[in-house]
Amino acid sequence: MDLILEILSIPLVQSILKIAFIILLFAMPLGTVLTLMERKWSAMIQDRVGPNRANVGNYTGNGLLHLAADGLKSIFKEDTIPQGANGFLYLIAPFFGLIAGVATFAIIPIAGPIGDFTFQVTDIEPGLLFIFAITSLSVYGAVLAGTSSNSKFALLGGTRASAQMISYEVFMGLALMGIFMVYGSTRVSDIVNGQNEYWFGNLIPMWGVFTQPLGFFLFFTALIAETKRAPFDAPEGESEIVAGYFLEYSGMRWSAFMLAEYVAVAGVAVLMTTLFFGGYHVPWLHLWESAPQWLVTLLQIGKFSIVTIFFCWLQIQLRWTLPKFRFDQTMSLGWKKLLPLSLANTALTAVVVLAFM
Amino acid sequence: MSLATQQLSSLVTPPPQGDSDTSIMKIEIGPSHPAMHGIVRFTTYLDGELIVGMEPEIGYLHRGFEKESENSKWIQVVPYTDRLNYVSPLLNNIGYSMAVEKLYGIEAPRRAEFTRVIMGEISRITDHLTCVGAASMEVGAFTFFLWFIKAREYLWELVEEVTGARLTTNWTRFGGNATDIPDGFFDALQERLDKVKDIMDECDKLLTRNKIFIDRVKDVGTFSKEDAISFGFTGPMLRACGVPYDVRRADPYSVYDEIDFEIPIGSTGDCFDRYLVRMEEIRQSISIIEQAADMMPAGPIMTDERLMHYPDKKEVYGNIEGLIDHFKLVMEGHQPPEGEVYLPTEGGNGEIGFYLVSDGSGDPVRVRMRPACFNYVEAMPAMTVGHYVADIVPIFGSVNMIGGELDR
Amino acid sequence: MELKVKQVKRVDGVKEAFYIPAAFGGLRLTVKHFFRNLFGSRDVVTINYPEEKRPVSMRWRGRHRLTRKDDGFLKCVACYMCETVCPAKCIHIEAGEHPDLSIEKYPVRFDIDELRCVFCGLCVEACPKEAIRMDTGVVAMAYSSRKTFDFTRDLLRDNYDPNQHESPKYGDEDLPRPESQESALPNSQGIPAS
Ligand code: SF4
Ligand code: SF4
Numbered sequence: 014m015d016l017i018l019e020i021l022s023i024p025l026v027q028s029i030l031k032i033a034f035i036i037l038l039f040a041m042p043l044g045t046v047l048t049l050m051e052r053k054w055s056a057m058i059q060d061r062v063g064p065n066r067a068n069v070g071n072y073t074g075n076g077l078l079h080l081a082a083d084g085l086k087s088i089f090k091e092d093t094i095p096q097g098a099n100g101f102l103y104l105i106a107p108f109f110g111l112i113a114g115v116a117t118f119a120i121i122p123i124a125g126p127i128g129d130f131t132f133q134v135t136d137i138e139p140g141l142l143f144i145f146a147i148t149s150l151s152v153y154g155a156v157l158a159g160t161s162s163n164s165k166f167a168l169l170g171g172t173r174a175s176a177q178m179i180s181y182e183v184f185m186g187l188a189l190m191g192i193f194m195v196y197g198s199t200r201v202s203d204i205v206n207g208q209n210e211y212w213f214g215n216l217i218p219m220w221g222v223f224t225q226p227l228g229f230f231l232f233f234t235a236l237i238a239e240t241k242r243a244p245f246d247a248p249e250g251e252s253e254i255v256a257g258y259f260l261e262y263s264g265m266r267w268s269a270f271m272l273a274e275y276v277a278v279a280g281v282a283v284l285m286t287t288l289f290f291g292g293y294h295v296p297w298l299h300l301w302e303s304a305p306q307w308l309v310t311l312l313q314i315g316k317f318s319i320v321t322i323f324f325c326w327l328q329i330q331l332r333w334t335l336p337k338f339r340f341d342q343t344m345s346l347g348w349k350k351l352l353p354l355s356l357a358n359t360a361l362t363a364v365v366v367l368a369f370m
Numbered sequence: 371m372s373l374a375t376q377q378l379s380s381l382v383t384p385p386p387q388g389d390s391d392t393s394i395m396k397i398e399i400g401p402s403h404p405a406m407h408g409i410v411r412f413t414t415y416l417d418g419e420l421i422v423g424m425e426p427e428i429g430y431l432h433r434g435f436e437k438e439s440e441n442s443k444w445i446q447v448v449p450y451t452d453r454l455n456y457v458s459p460l461l462n463n464i465g466y467s468m469a470v471e472k473l474y475g476i477e478a479p480r481r482a483e484f485t486r487v488i489m490g491e492i493s494r495i496t497d498h499l500t501c502v503g504a505a506s507m508e509v510g511a512f513t514f515f516l517w518f519i520k521a522r523e524y525l526w527e528l529v530e531e532v533t534g535a536r537l538t539t540n541w542t543r544f545g546g547n548a549t550d551i552p553d554g555f556f557d558a559l560q561e562r563l564d565k566v567k568d569i570m571d572e573c574d575k576l577l578t579r580n581k582i583f584i585d586r587v588k589d590v591g592t593f594s595k596e597d598a599i600s601f602g603f604t605g606p607m608l609r610a611c612g613v614p615y616d617v618r619r620a621d622p623y624s625v626y627d628e629i630d631f632e633i634p635i636g637s638t639g640d641c642f643d644r645y646l647v648r649m650e651e652i653r654q655s656i657s658i659i660e661q662a663a664d665m666m667p668a669g670p671i672m673t674d675e676r677l678m679h680y681p682d683k684k685e686v687y688g689n690i691e692g693l694i695d696h697f698k699l700v701m702e703g704h705q706p707p708e709g710e711v712y713l714p715t716e717g718g719n720g721e722i723g724f725y726l727v728s729d730g731s732g733d734p735v736r737v738r739m740r741p742a743c744f745n746y747v748e749a750m751p752a753m754t755v756g757h758y759v760a761d762i763v764p765i766f767g768s769v770n771m772i773g774g775e776l777d778r
Numbered sequence: 779m780e781l782k783v784k785q786v787k788r789v790d791g792v793k794e795a796f797y798i799p800a801a802f803g804g805l806r807l808t809v810k811h812f813f814r815n816l817f818g819s820r821d822v823v824t825i826n827y828p829e830e831k832r833p834v835s836m837r838w839r840g841r842h843r844l845t846r847k848d849d850g851f852l853k854c855v856a857c858y859m860c861e862t863v864c865p866a867k868c869i870h871i872e873a874g875e876h877p878d879l880s881i882e883k884y885p886v887r888f889d890i891d892e893l894r895c896v897f898c899g900l901c902v903e904a905c906p907k908e909a910i911r912m913d914t915g916v917v918a919m920a921y922s923s924r925k926t927f928d929f930t931r932d933l934l935r936d937n938y939d940p941n942q943h944e945s946p947k948y949g950d951e952d953l954p955r956p957e958s959q960e961s962a963l964p965n966s967q968g969i970p971a972s
Contacts, residue, residue, distance in 0.1 A: 057815040058808045059516040062824045165397045169419070169759070243510060244582055252405045252508040252763045330812065334576075334804040336583045337510030339760045340419065346797075446865035449898035513808060520823050527835075534837035534912075540898040548903070549837065572807055579789055580800035588788075614783045632784040646786035686906050693906070700859045700904050 031134045032119070040118045044276035047325055049080050051275070054326065055333045083268075090264035095163050098261070102161035107259070107266040109154030110273030116147045117280040120201050124293045124313040127306060132293075132314075133202070140199040144284070145186055148239055152178045154273070155241075155248060159258035170257025173340050174241060174248035180347045181238040181245075187355035188231035191362035192288055195224045205292035209299070218296045221289035227358045229289050231351055236284065238343065240277040243332035247340040282324035286317060293317045393417060401430045405508055405763050408773030410747065412762070419758045424751040428744075431773035439737035443703035444470060444728075447737055449540045454739060455775040458497035458718035459539045460489045460529065467542035468623060469713040469724035473706040474544065476678070481669040482546040483625045485532075487662045488559075489541070490624075491655040492529060495566065496522045497718025497770075498606075498648040498655075505645065505767025506577055509586045514573050521569045524562040531555060543679055544704055546672030556663050563656050570652060578649070587641035591753040591765035598639060601752070602745040605720025607769070610647045611639030617716040629661050644768040678704070703732035710736075719743050719770055741775040834915055839899045841916035842890055844934045845909055852935065853909035856885040860901035860910055868894035869901060888931035892919060 020026055049064070053076060056063030067078040094103060120143055122133035137143060152175055159171015193199055196207035210219040222229045238245040249257040259270045286292060293313040298304065338346065400411035409430035415423035435454065439447045451462040464486050471478060478486070503518030526536045532551055533539040541548050577583045593603075598611040608615055614633045618626040634650035636643025672679050677699055685692025708730040714723040720742030727736035746769040753765050793799045815822055825832050834840070845853050856873035874886035902912050921927060 054812065055513075057812045059513050060520060060811065060815060060821060060823050061516065062822055062826065065826075165395060246510070247760065250760060252510075253399075253760045255404060330805060330808055331801070333513050334808045335510070335801060336506065336577070336580065336586060338582060339586055339758060341758060342585055442865055443863075445900065446863070449865050449896050449900070523823065530838065531835045532837070534835065534839045534899060535897060538897055540900070548899075552836075576800070576804045576807055579791075579794050580804060581794055581797050582800070584789075584794060614781060619781050630782075632782040634784045634786050636786050637788075642788065643786065646788065650784065650786050680903055683906075683908065696906055697859070700863050 028134060031132075035118050035121075035123075035134060036115055039123070040115050040276055040279060041272075043279040043321075043325070044114070044272050045080060047275040047278055047329075048083070048271060049076060050325070051329050051332075052076075052079075054329050058330070058333045087265050087268040092264040092266060093261070095261045097163040099161040099163075102157045103261075104266070106154055106157035106161060107262065107269035107273070109157070110151045111154075111269050111276060113147050113151035113154070114273050114276035114280050116150075117144060117277075118283065120144070121283045121287050122202060122205060122293060123283075123317050124310045127310065131202075132310075136200065136202045138200055140201045140204070141189060141193075141288075142199055145182060148185075149179075149182055151273070151277070154270075155258045158262070158270075162258075162261035164261050166254040166256075167258050167260045169254045170248050170250065170260065173250070173254075174258050177241070177245065177248060177340070177343055177347075178239055180344060181235045184231060184347060184351040184355050185235040185239055187352070187359060188228050188235055189288070190355075190359040191225045191228040192221055194359075194362050194366045195221075201287060201292075205287060205294065208291040209294045215297065215300065218291055218294070220291045220296075225289070225358070225362070227354065228362075229285075231355050231358065232288070233281075233285060234351065235347075236281045237328065237331070238347070240274065240281055242274070242278065242328060244335040244337045245343050246337055247343055250340075278325055278328050279321070281328060282321045283317075285324045286320040290320045394422065399762065401427075405766060407504055408771050408776065410771060410773065410776070412750065414754075414759070414762070416759055419760070421754050421757055421759060421762070424754055426747050426750050428747060429777050431777040433774075433778065435739065435778035436737055439734055442734070443732055444544070444706065444734055445704055447734065448542065449538065451739075452538045452540055453774050454741070454778065455497070455717060455719060455722070455772045456537060457500045457772060458493035459537055460493040460533070460541060461497070461715070461717045462722065463539060463542040464490050464624075465713065465715040465717065465722050466724050467544055468715065469711055469726050470544045470704070470706060472711045472713050473709060473726055473728055474675075474678075475707075476545055476673055476675060478546045478673060479670050480625065480667050481550075482671045484662050484666050485547055485551055485671065486542065487624055487626065487629065488551075488659050488666075489529065489532060491659045491662070492525050494716075494718050495652050495655050496525050496529075498652050499525075499566075501718075501767070501770035502645060502648050505641075505764060505770075506573075506583070508763040508767050509583065511577060511583065514577060517569050517573065521566045524565055528555070528559060528562055531558070543672070544706075545675060545678040546670070550671045556666075559659070559663065563659065566652075567656065570649065574649070578646070584642065587645060587764050587768075589638070590641045590757060590761050591768065593639040593749070593753055595639070597749075597752065601749045603720070603749070604745075605716065605718075605742055606644060606647045606651060607720060607746055609634060610636035610643040612637055617714050617721050621714060623713070623715060625662075628665070629658055631658050631661075641764045641768040705730060705732050714740070717742055717775075719772065719775065720746075722775075739775075739778060741778065743769065743771045743776050747771055747776060831917075834917060836913075838915060838917070839897050839902075839912040840914045841892065841912070841919060842895075842901075842929070842934055843911050843914050844888065844931065845911055846935070851881075852885065852931075853907050854885050854888065854905075855881070855907055855909070856883045856888075857906065859904045859906060863900045863904040864895075865898060865900065866894045866896045868892075885931055888934060890929045890934065891927060892929055893924065893927040 021030075053063040063076060064079045065073055065076045067073065067076070067082040069078060072078070094100060119134040120137060120140060122131060122136070124132040126132070155174035155178065156171050159167045159169075159174065192204060196204045198204060198207070204221075208218065208220050211217065212219060212223075217223060241248050251257075254260070259267060262270060293316065295309075295312050295316045298309065298312065395416045397414050397416060398411060399414050400406040401409045406412075411427040411430070413425045413427065414421055433453070435450055439450060442450070448463060448466060451466045452459040454462045477483075499518045499522045503515040503522075506518075507515030529539060530536050532549060532555065533541040534549070593607075593611055595611045595613055598608050599613065603611070604615065604617075612635050614635050616633045617623070619633060631654045634647045634654065636647050677695060680686075680699060681689075681692040681695050686696050706728045708728055710725070710727040712723055712725045714721050721740065722742055723740040725736065725738040725740070726734060729735050750766065750769065754762055757765070814820070847853050856871055858871055858873075861869040861871050868891040870887065870889045870891075871885050872887040873883045876882055876884040897912070899912055901910055919927065
């Protein structure tokens with residue numbers, strides 16, 4: 014027993030456990046369930062019932078078994094490599110997006126620390142800069158897939174994806190400048206704790222969405238474009254370039270692209286929660302001073318999950334509501350509208366921060 | 371050289387090569403491609419994302435409708451016409467039957483004509499719902515597609531009530547219709563039309579006023595009046611260019627001249643205008659249906675000419691003449707007098723005309739159909755060159771190509 | 779009626795110049811549908827076929843059936859009307875002598891290739907004896923082999939219902955058969971009779 018505790022207190026072991034916990038119990042399941050939820054929720058919007066046929070005996074779980082069926086199907090499907098494809102690049106391309114998506118979760122705290130133990134894999138100093146670095150990695154997934162599959166449609170998709178993702182990274186960074194200035198740090202735990210302050214006594218929590226309303230919109234838009242979700246899904250352009258950069262993939266590698274997309278959706282949701290909705294902090298909970306520690310932690314995890322799920326739902330809802338932009342319109346929206354707006358937001362925040370804080 | 375002829379000549383000469391061999395990319399869009407509903411192939415030449423040339427290739431759904439008809443009896447052609455424009459089969463049935471009636475020189479009873487107007491307009495609505503829905507799905511608004519399909523389903527159930535099938539209607543005969551409208555039809559009709567109106571209003575709020583949608587369709591695929599006329603455009607495509615040409619008014623047939631409706635026209639002839647014209651036509655069709663339902667006279671649904679329709683069973687069983695008529699009609703078929711006719715009618719997509727030649731025997735000598743969307747597909751290069759590859763989607767969606775009608 | 783023209787209105791208001799209002803308007807509508815279907819009246823239009831079936835109209839043209847007379851015998855007199863009028867040429871009839879001389883003819887074979895059939899209903903209209911009908915309400919026929927779509931006389935025939943029909947004067951064994959049993963029943967396996 015002592016030995017176990019001792020092993021558990023080694024930081025490396027703790028990190029590995031946390032990585033396993035966050036990837037296996039948070040990121041991947043959320044992404045997987047979202048693949049089903051997208052279909053179920055879109056069915057609700059469109060007055061359908063959605064998938065409900067996969068069954069074991071008579072049990073269908075109202076569609077839940079489709080998760081297992083899809084997994085099995087893609088495992089047993091042939092993994093085709095098109096003629097003339099660049100084999101090695103073609104084979105590794107699907108996993109860039111997935112790795113980048115999962116890595117986002119590394120710096121997200123999902124509950125407050127208990128003593129020395131943090132519910133966060135690592136709280137590095139650069140914090141959000143790590144996110145920018147990691148998301149630019151996922152560009153490679155799209156570009157490599159597009160160029161290596163020896164298909165013109167995929168090539169068009171790949172070029173669209175690279176242009177779009179690289180551009181939107183710019184606005185993503187700029188939109189967050191305000192947050193850095195208001196909370197005075199790029200470290201995630203500082204930003205989260207900064208959002209636990211209150212305005213006007215205990216009236217309004219200083220959440221990012223209140224201190225940076227414009228930044229919130231800009232960042233959300235940029236993140237959706239960065240993850241290539243509708244209405245910015247021109248790189249996939251299912252009606253004109255069929256499926257874009259992952260057109261030629263099949264089986265498990267195709268699933269990796271799909272899973273990466275949904276992990277990215279979940280990633281967007283946790284980022285929005287952490288940066289703009291107070292992270293794990295339950296508003297006004299500090300007023301209840303005698304709250305037991307375990308309850309506080311549970312409430313924090315609960316709040317974090319609810320806001321996260323809300324943002325997942327919002328992205329899915331948006332996808333099934335809006336038509337999609339043409340590729341050049343995506344770019345001009347970015348460079349002509351979002352760029353000036355985020356610059357203005359940065360300047361305004363700088364002035365306000367200098368004047369009042 | 372007018373623009374139209376220029377574009378026409380660009381159809382036959384391959385588009386110019388770029389500076390080096392690699393700067394022009396040739397991609398085959400279709401025959402099996404998500405945006406090509408119906409089967410058609412566009413060989414597209416791209417400079418980056420810009421379309422510099424396009425060659426449409428049709429014929430993938432050719433079934434030999436015209437030859438097949440020549441080897442059939444007149445009445446046996448009616449089921450084939452269902453499969454021409456298969457999103458508005460009743461309009462083809464009506465067009466063909468009216469052409470044969472013109473050959474005979476007879477007219478269907480008034481009740482039959484009013485029923486035809488109602489059913490025809492229901493078909494026109496389903497046609498436009500499919501077209502607008504599919505076009506909006508392809509620019510990413512999948513939800514509206516399904517809502518429109520839901521609305522279409524309500525109407526197809528009505529069609530089923532009347533004709534006994536949803537798509538393969540085979541409903542009109544020469545001198546009338548196979549079946550009369552059933553009891554309680556008008557109540558169901560009114561209820562369904564209200565539902566369709568609700569769905570239209572929802573989509574109006576969402577698509578017509580949505581900037582993303584407007585961006586995708588506005589000033590895309592613009593076509594001038596002159597070009598449209600020289601390409602032989604008809605129907606909503608021509609009206610979107612600002613020409614108020616509608617066969618129902620220009621050359622009134624059936625009882626359309628007793629019914630009050632407006633012809634919607636656009637101004638620029640871009641995809642947005644085509645969308646708006648179709649949406650407005652759905653509303654006009656609903657009003658036509660309501661008027662026709664109010665004016666519906668009582669009476670027979672079949673002419674009482676001999677040898678035009680099967681005699682009553684009472685006649686067949688009890689009267690030797692009836693029995694002989696029945697057998698003659700089956701064995702020899704309808705025998706319209708010698709002659710040739712062309713009758714244009716307003717289909718869902720534009721003017722559908724039937725050119726028929728009869729030599730007085732029971733077999734058609736020539737059955738030729740003028741498909742509306744043939745001309746539109748011909749104009750696809752003229753509409754798309756100079757746009758981005760993603761614009762093929764709204765342009766082709768607004769063209770509403772129906773393979774069955776195009777390739778026959 | 780004079781020609782009335784209506785210029786369609788291109789909406790170009792202030793609201794249409796921005797992305798956000800339409801996005802919110804759209805969200806309101808889709809969220810309304812979402813919650814209505816999740817908690818409320820559930821106006822889901824999907825039919826869970828095959829557990830639920832859509833009621834088809836009385837006039838629905840489904841699979842054919844051959845009707846019987848009051849005495850339980852087939853009404854069909856093998857007059858070839860339906861075979862003649864069929865545009866798909868999918869009916870094949872062979873006539874035989876009926877043992878009852880007042881009836882004369884009787885279909886020894888009556889095959890319909892339901893795969894060729896275009897479900898136009900012309901055969902039903904053409905039949906002088908109301909012997910063939912399409913009112914079975916069978917919407918979908920799905921079998922695993924092409925041959926099973928060849929419906930023979932015995933498969934097309936109505937179910938014999940002793941409550942509705944007098945006992946037939948002639949049993950099947952009294953009737954003339956086709957020369958070889960196989961040619962009459964090419965492929966009767968696997969299809970539930972009517
Ligand atoms: S429904 Fe039409 S195609 Fe089918 S058997 Fe009867 S006549 Fe022939
Ligand atoms: S089914 Fe009717 S039309 Fe056909 S052969 Fe028998 S009696 Fe004649």
